Amino acid sequence: MPNRLETHRVVAYNTAKQSENKMHDDNVARRFGFSGGLVPGVDVFAYMMHVPVARWGRDFLSRGLVEARFIKPVYDGETADVDATEHNGLLTIEVFSRTELCATGTATLPAAAATAVSLSEYIAVPVVAERKPVSAATFETGNWLGTTPRRWAGQDAADYLADIRKPDPIFAREGLGHPGLIQRVMNRVLVDNTILGPWIHVGSRMQLLSAARAGDEITARAKVTANYEKKGHRFVELDALVVANGTTPLAHCQHTAIFQPREQAAA
Numbered sequence: 001m002p003n004r005l006e007t008h009r010v011v012a013y014n015t016a017k018q019s020e021n022k023m024h025d026d027n028v029a030r031r032f033g034f035s036g037g038l039v040p041g042v043d044v045f046a047y048m049m050h051v052p053v054a055r056w057g058r059d060f061l062s063r064g065l066v067e068a069r070f071i072k073p074v075y076d077g078e079t080a081d082v083d084a085t086e087h088n089g090l091l092t093i094e095v096f097s098r099t100e101l102c103a104t105g106t107a108t109l110p111a112a113a114a115t116a117v118s119l120s121e122y123i124a125v126p127v128v129a130e131r132k133p134v135s136a137a138t139f140e141t142g143n144w145l146g147t148t149p150r151r152w153a154g155q156d157a158a159d160y161l162a163d164i165r166k167p168d169p170i171f172a173r174e175g176l177g178h179p180g181l182i183q184r185v186m187n188r189v190l191v192d193n194t195i196l197g198p199w200i201h202v203g204s205r206m207q208l209l210s211a212a213r214a215g216d217e218i219t220a221r222a223k224v225t226a227n228y229e230k231k232g233h234r235f236v237e238l239d240a241l242v243v244a245n246g247t248t249p250l251a252h253c254q255h256t257a258i259f260q261p262r263e264q265a266a267a
Contacts (some may be wrong), residue, residue, distance in 0.1 A: 002087040008050045012039045012097065014076035020191065023087050023198035023261075025176035029073075032198065032263055039074040041201035042187055046164040048093050048182030049082040052107035053168045053179075055091065060109055060112045061176060061211040064132040068093075069203040117252045119211070121177040122221035122241035127192040134194045134259060136229075147188040148247035152181055177212030179251070182242050183227035189222040189238055198261060202235075205254040215243040220253075232262035 014024055018232050022028035026036040044122045045068050052060045074080050095103040126145040132138075132190075139145075152160055161167050164180055171178050183204060191197060212218065222240035229235070238255040 002092075002251075004052060005055070005084040005086060005091075008047070008054075008082040008084075008166070010047050010080050010082070011030045012047075012074045012076060012078050012080045013043070013163055013165060014039045015043055016040045016164045016190075017076075018119065021196065021199055023200055028198055029258060032261055034073055037072040038200070039076060040187075041103075041204075042183035043069045043164055043178055044068075044074050044080070044095060045148075045183050045204065046167070046178060047071075047080055047082055048095060048103065049179050050166070050168060051082060051093055052091055052109070053170065055086070055108045056169060057168075058174070058176075058211060060107070061170075061179065061208060063112060064107060064109055065206070065210045066105060066179070067203075067205045068103060070099075070103045070201065072100050072102045073100050075135045077218070117241055117249060119241065119243070119247070119249055122243075124219070124221050124243075124246075128194070132197045133191065134196050135249070136227075136234055136260065138194050139190075139224045139227045139241040139259065141224050141227050145189050145193050145220075145224065145236075147185055147192050147220045149217045149219050150181075150185055150188065151215055151217055152177060157214045168182045171214075171259055175214045177214055177216060177218075179206065179208065181212065182206065182237050182251045182253065185218050185220050185242055186222075186238065186240060186253050189220050189240065189255070189259075190236070190257060190259060196259060200261060201255070201256045202258055207252040209251055212244055214252050216248075216250075217246070219243055220248065222255075225254075233258045234260035
């Protein structure tokens, strides 16, 4: 029988009010039909990660497999409830806010990493020399994209853990990087290589390969696997290896985003 786990409840926080992505700005988000600025999907993802980390601890950070899809917005200051059930080793995770289902996901702990990846299969490239305004052709299928190296250490690491609300104490205690940081690096694949208008992260799949440590220099090696229009939105799909210090694969990720929402694409 499925086992219902204790609800993880947080007061959501919009960490991106000042970011380039104005979908996190109240006024711009309302133009697209939302009630206000969206809490970033990568932070909702971080809320969801509380469940498998609490269930499996360090083992999950080294080989866990997780998928998440973002359905409706979570708003700044609103309560978000992360509910989960476990059945036959599978965690089914749902996020509710304002009584609406906002995100769904699953997590498992394979005996070994579910996908075999090699560092040499993922090409390391620098970010573009000059970012240009996004267009439908910006993310050409088959192109490789890189990111500016990122580090979270000291106060930056402490601030991040505070921002994502009540993370498992293992991160501060053992000086580990949170899986949500990997998702932030995946977003940088888009942001570091073009000037985007408002855009939306809609889903991710992530096979963790090694636990990140606070202070690691983290980059992504990403290949564009799809660029398509659906219901007036322009989507991009990425396949990437996220790497620490140029040598250690941290996660194999698939990342999907609407890089030109319908109103903007038609403008």
